[in-house]
Amino acid sequence: MSHDRIVSPVEQLYANHHGWLQGWLHRRLGHRADAEDLAHDTFIRVLRSEHDARELRQPMAFLATIANGLLINRWRRQAIERAYLEALAARPVAQEPSPEDRCLTIETLLQLDSLLIGLSTKVRHIFFLSQLDGLTYPQIAAQLSLSVAQVQRAMGKAFSVCYASRFE
Incomplete structure (x- = not known):
């Protein structure tokens, strides 16, 4: 008895292009673990998207577009965090916020930036x-x-x- 499992379009997309996407991201980031994380996040976005993976005419371009948006968000977040930490470093140590307050402030700054x-x-x-x-x-x-x-x-x-x- 055969146990052939039907492969979903997203699974097929993943099987065909995950390695390529991870390499593409690794070349941009220079760090394999970050590339793996963003490749994973890209496929999470694909799963949540309204696009039918069977209808993609240019799957690599589709994946690259999603991954590039994630890269830009990552770089924007890093820039905001860097600017905030630089501003904190200029303040007296007695005014140092708690780690929770720092996290909340960075999240608020990110929300403001996206707004x-x-x-x-x-x-x-x-x-x-x-x-x-x-x-x-x-x-x-x-x-x-x-x-x-x-x-x-x-x-x-x-x-x-x-x-x-x-x-x-």
Whole structure:
């Protein structure tokens, strides 16, 4: 009696392209364990996606697109964490936050970053100078060689995105 198991389209996609994807990621990251993690995360996204793996005409391009998005998110997260840790290093040791507070702050910064991603770099920078560094609009204007009105308009854009997200 034969026990032939039917292989799902995603399993077939995995069998055909996992090795290639892992190599592709390893070349970009330079670290095998990170490449393995991101390859795994890529196939998790495939499982959760609405795309039917049987209908993919260019499966490698599809996987590369998902993996590239994960890479960009990873690099963005690392940049935010680095900036936060640099800001912490500049503070007196007595003001050192707990590990839990550090984790919560980084998660909040990541959420803010993804929320504001549609805004220009300048608007995001102005928003962070105001909300994280506590600079006043005139201080931001002086630092960036802008008018106070330009800073106000930028903050209006950023606040409208934040406000709109509360009702989505």
